[in-house]
Every structure is written in C-alpha cells, then in structure tokens.
Amino acid sequence: MDRMGPSEFRAGGSMSRTAAPIVVRGLEHWFGEGEAKKQVLFDVDLVLQPGKLTVLLGASGSGKTTLLTLMGCLRRVQQGSVTLLGMELAGAAEDVLVQCRRRLGFIFQAHNLHDSLTAMQNVRMGLEVHGPAATAQWESAAAHLLDLLGLRERLNYLPGNLSGGQKQRVAVARALIGNPDIVFADEPTAALDKESALNVVTLLKRLGTERGTTTLMVTHDSKIMDLADQIITMDEGRIVQDSSLS
Amino acid sequence: MTELLAKLLGRLPIGWLQLVHNKTRLPAAVAGVSFASVLVLMQLGFLGALVGSIRLPYDQMNADILISASDMNTPADGSPLPRQRMFEALSVEGVARATPLYYGKIEWKQSDGTIRNLDVFGIDPSSETIRNPAIEARLADIARADVALIDAKTRNAPDGLFAQIANGQPYRFEVKGRTLTVVGTFEIGGGFTADGYLVISDQTFLRLFPQRAAGAPNHILVSLAPGADVRSTIERLRAVLPAYDSSVRTVAEAFDKDRAFQTTQRPVGLVFGFGIVIGVLVGIIIVYQVLSTDVAEHLKEYATFKAIGYPQRFFLSIVFEEAAILAALGFIPGFVVSLGLYAMIAAATGLPLAMTGARAVFVLIGVLGMCLLSGAIATRKLARANPADLF
Ligand SMILES: Nc1ncnc2c1ncn2[C@@H]1O[C@H](COP(=O)(O)OP(=O)(O)OP(=O)(O)O)[C@@H](O)[C@H]1O
Ligand SMILES: [Mg+2]
Numbered sequence: 001m002d003r004m005g006p007s008e009f010r011a012g013g014s015m016s017r018t019a020a021p022i023v024v025r026g027l028e029h030w031f032g033e034g035e036a037k038k039q040v041l042f043d044v045d046l047v048l049q050p051g052k053l054t055v056l057l058g059a060s061g062s063g064k065t066t067l068l069t070l071m072g073c074l075r076r077v078q079q080g081s082v083t084l085l086g087m088e089l090a091g092a093a094e095d096v097l098v099q100c101r102r103r104l105g106f107i108f109q110a111h112n113l114h115d116s117l118t119a120m121q122n123v124r125m126g127l128e129v130h131g132p133a134a135t136a137q138w139e140s141a142a143a144h145l146l147d148l149l150g151l152r153e154r155l156n157y158l159p160g161n162l163s164g165g166q167k168q169r170v171a172v173a174r175a176l177i178g179n180p181d182i183v184f185a186d187e188p189t190a191a192l193d194k195e196s197a198l199n200v201v202t203l204l205k206r207l208g209t210e211r212g213t214t215t216l217m218v219t220h221d222s223k224i225m226d227l228a229d230q231i232i233t234m235d236e237g238r239i240v241q242d243s244s245l246s
Numbered sequence: 247m248t249e250l251l252a253k254l255l256g257r258l259p260i261g262w263l264q265l266v267h268n269k270t271r272l273p274a275a276v277a278g279v280s281f282a283s284v285l286v287l288m289q290l291g292f293l294g295a296l297v298g299s300i301r302l303p304y305d306q307m308n309a310d311i312l313i314s315a316s317d318m319n320t321p322a323d324g325s326p327l328p329r330q331r332m333f334e335a336l337s338v339e340g341v342a343r344a345t346p347l348y349y350g351k352i353e354w355k356q357s358d359g360t361i362r363n364l365d366v367f368g369i370d371p372s373s374e375t376i377r378n379p380a381i382e383a384r385l386a387d388i389a390r391a392d393v394a395l396i397d398a399k400t401r402n403a404p405d406g407l408f409a410q411i412a413n414g415q416p417y418r419f420e421v422k423g424r425t426l427t428v429v430g431t432f433e434i435g436g437g438f439t440a441d442g443y444l445v446i447s448d449q450t451f452l453r454l455f456p457q458r459a460a461g462a463p464n465h466i467l468v469s470l471a472p473g474a475d476v477r478s479t480i481e482r483l484r485a486v487l488p489a490y491d492s493s494v495r496t497v498a499e500a501f502d503k504d505r506a507f508q509t510t511q512r513p514v515g516l517v518f519g520f521g522i523v524i525g526v527l528v529g530i531i532i533v534y535q536v537l538s539t540d541v542a543e544h545l546k547e548y549a550t551f552k553a554i555g556y557p558q559r560f561f562l563s564i565v566f567e568e569a570a571i572l573a574a575l576g577f578i579p580g581f582v583v584s585l586g587l588y589a590m591i592a593a594a595t596g597l598p599l600a601m602t603g604a605r606a607v608f609v610l611i612g613v614l615g616m617c618l619l620s621g622a623i624a625t626r627k628l629a630r631a632n633p634a635d636l637f
Binding site (some may be wrong): 067068098100121 | 256257258260263264266267426544547548549550551553554555556557636
C-alpha cells in the first residue's frame, strides 16, 4: 500500500490528537417507557487512547451497539457523562451533535450505501459534509482511497453492481475520506472476506499511527483482536473487563 | 446534467440522481406535472379567450364614457334606455357628443339550414359611434334601408363568401322576415355567445326589432369635449341621469364589470376557474405521492447521511431539489402540448386563444410553487430517518 500524505485528506480543523478522544463516566441508559422501561447500560466507565485500536467484545444484547451510538452522537445521553474530543455530549444541543458527527467515521454492519450514487459519489458524500471544496481534490482523494481498498476498477459502479465485500469497502472509504478523529465500526468485517477484513483493519491501524485516528470496533474476529491495543468486554450492560486497566 | 446541477447546488445533486435512478417513477411524475400544466394552461387559455371576446365590443366603442341600463351586465342584456337620456347627457357640461348604440342578436340561417349567431350593432350612420376604419368607410352605405356590413371573422361562414362581398358582390339573406343586403366586411371576431358581428343603421335596427320601444337604445356613447375631465363629467352625468334606469361608467370600467360578471358569475367562467383548481390539485397530489414515496424509500440512506453529520436542511434541500426538477421537467412538455392545443382549438373555433409570455411565466411559477408545496408536505416523513437505527 502507498503512503497516504495528509494533503490527500481534508485539510486543517482537527484538534490535537494527543488527549483522550473519549472519556465515559458513570454512563447509564434505558430503553422504553413506564412498565416497559428497561436499563441496558450500568455505570459504564472507559477511556480510549488516541491513535489506538480498541475492540469491544460481549455477548449479543450486552449493550455494545447502544454504547457505540451514545459515544457516536447518534443517541442522547440520559445519565452520566460522555466526553468526545473534549466536548460533553450530555445535554448537548442537536446542532452540536451534528457538528460532532462530522469528526467521526461510522462503518456499519450493513454497508448503507446510496443505491443511486456511484462508488465515487458515495465516498464523496463523506467529504461534502465538510463544506464545498475543489471537486478535483475530492475526486483524487476519493479515487486514491478506493484504490487503496482495491476498488480501482469500480469507481463508477453503482452499488447494485458491486459484490457485498466491495460495497463494504466503499463504505469504509466513505467513513475514512473525511479524515475522522474517531472511527466507530460495528461488526464491519462480517461482510468482508478474511483478506479484505485484515486489509481494512491494517489500514485503520496505520491511520492510527500516522494520523492519530482512534478506532473503536465491535468484533469477534480473533485475528483482529490480536491487532488490538485495548480490549473491552461487556456483559449485560456492564464493562466486565478492560485490558487497559489490568 | 449531473455536473451542471452539482455546480448549481454546490453539492452532489442527490435528488436528481435519485429521480433518474428510478426508471418508472420519474416518467410518471413528469407526466403528472405535465398533465397539470396542460390543464391549467388550457383553462387559463379559455379564460383568456373569454376575457378577450368580452373585450371585443368595448374595443369598438368610440367613446370615453358609456351610459347603460342600470341592470346591464353584458352589452347584449339589460333594459333599453329611454332615448331622452341621450338628450339629457348632451346637456351636461364636458360632453361633446352622445350617440346611441343599439345592440341585438340575430340568427343567420345558412343555405344548409344551420344557424350562426350574430351580435348586431345598430348605429347612427351620421356619427362616429364605432372605432373601426372598415365600418367608418361604409357609413354612407348602411344609411340605406336594410343594408348591412358583416364581420369577416364570423365563424363557420360559407367558403369565399366574405371575399366575394369585399369584391363588391352584395350578399342577401333573410332575417325576421326582412331581406338584408350585405355590402361590405370588417373584422371583430366571434366569442363564446356569438359567432360574429353585424353592423346596421339605427333605422334598419328598429325595423328588425319592431318590439323595441320607440327608439330606446341599449347604450349611449359619450365623447368628452377637449380638456374635459372624465371623473367630474361622470359625476355630473350621474347627478342628471336617474340611477334607477341608467349607470354611467368609463368604457374601461364597463368592460371590467362585464369581465368580473362573466368570469365569476356565469357557468362558463366558473367552469374554467374550477378546471384550474382541479389541475393544481392533481399536480399537488401526484407530486406529493412521488416525493413522499421517494423519501420513504430512502430513509436508510438519509439516516446514514445524518450519521455522517448532514444537518436537517440538507435533507430538505434534497426534497426541494427533486420538486424543482419535477416542475421544470413537467412544465416544458406541458407547455409544448398546450401550444399545439391552443393552435388546434383556435383554428377549430375561431376563439382568440393565444399563449402569452406572462401566462407561461405565471404557470411555470405556479407549477414550481405547487411542486415545492408538495415537497414541503413530503418532508414531514424525513423525521423518521433515525441514524441510531442503523446499527
Ligand atoms: N431501540 C431499542 N429499543 C428497545 N430496546 C433496545 C433497543 N436497542 C437495543 N435494545 C436492547 O438493549 C439491549 C442492548 O442492545 P444492543 O443492541 O446494544 O446489544 P449488542 O451488544 O449490540 O448486541 P448484538 O451483539 O446482538 O448486536 C438489548 O437487550 C436490546 O434488546
Ligand atoms: Mg449490536
């Protein structure tokens, strides 16, 4: 893989990537109302280190996705504190949350590409959110990233004409094109073959060392766990093990 | 197109890409907007033709002020005025001339038995009641008994007849038991109630309509003396003429009142107005249907864009982008079809049906507003796009 120069990515704007990008304190979360109200997170505490790959483990229903969406500004904090890139999310206004999301990259289990947009255009959507920039710059950055992910021949394909793995790699490119401070990935490798999965994780690790990008990934892939800097295990809404504390 | 829109919007034209991606929805939506455009343009065309034909007789009146019966709505209805009103008007300061206009309707029977309806002007051949050079030139001819001039734009007249008359070959026809001799032509044009016009002298008119009370005209056409003020002359006329039988207005005011009456109180005007409402409703419903389905089908994509950090106004702008595209794509074929229909109907009916630039722009803006309104309603569905549901 080529080296990625900073100029290929969104220019400027990101804060110092040396402070802890995420600090969670005493986080609790409930779903439902009244009789059906059910607590799914209990007193969650965690700190992520900048530029590191953290893997989140836990049985189904243990609250991994809920925690991820709270840290990713996709859900409102009900109780406790989430400090994201120095910003308190508890009680933050909607437009603050929208601003915060622009500094994050999401890789979902499903690719969630827009069917009417080509691979390039889907990736471009990850950049346009930062405001108008020279199209030529976007296109070369997007093309470069897609090339790194082995999609050089597929730039102008619609998602309908791509394989599942190819679509997921386009989604990865869309998450990374904006040079996010933090990448959240929820079982992103399910749709990828072993080689692509490893390829994506290697890319994320390299972004960590070269640019200080922090990654939090939910996965049960033992190959990826081997590459992790930190592993957090959840059970029934609580953090039961955190490798950074032991 | 995508590049052009990208430049215009300063972003990827997602709405456009979404619309062209769906091979059945776009044509259906465009057809719907076109249909609505045609409907509205046709109704406005008819309404315009109606107004145009209402204007025709007023344009012929060589006068500043029109005195008519107080119960008059259109030139052809209302009670006749006592002839005495003419002499009373003449005595008012500022009035230079007051001439009678007799207005009637006759049936012109064709050799094949069909009937054309003609509106008849009965005028004093010694004064300039009518503002039409072809008529003014032949006043001496119609001064003779039972001599007439006919509208060369009369609908469905026998082929070549008017050319023949213009070439000096008089045409005779029977009406109300008398024989009229047509010796010349002029041009006014038919409307919704008459196929054309006939001009005769007041004396001939009274012979054709013997039931008409001694010399009672339908209208009195008043010309102002040089320098006289219209408004104050009207006030003086109103002071002299009894309001129970006469109304005094400028010719333009009389036309305005007639137009308001015929477009809002007669079935024909109401039908056209109703047609416009139907067209707009059809358009709104179709566009709403298309846009709300489109939003509903893309909730997942929109939720993803929300997760990426796009604000609510971005999604509104996608829906409005689609609405504006549908308006533009739908209006253009609708406009072209309407031009064709205008030409066809004008040729078939002789109605003054013509597209005006103002009407085209007005309907384009209306169609755009209609699409944007539908889009605005469709954006309510956007709230259902929740990025937390994506995982
Ligand atoms: N939108 C929701 N409404 C109500 N309950 C929910 C909702 N989302 C999740 N839950 C519940 O919260 C608990 C935690 O769910 P969550 O999705 O966070 O688990 P998870 O660890 O991601 O599981 P999995 O491995 O299956 O993805 C579960 O009991 C789940 O049923
Ligand atoms: Mg989950």
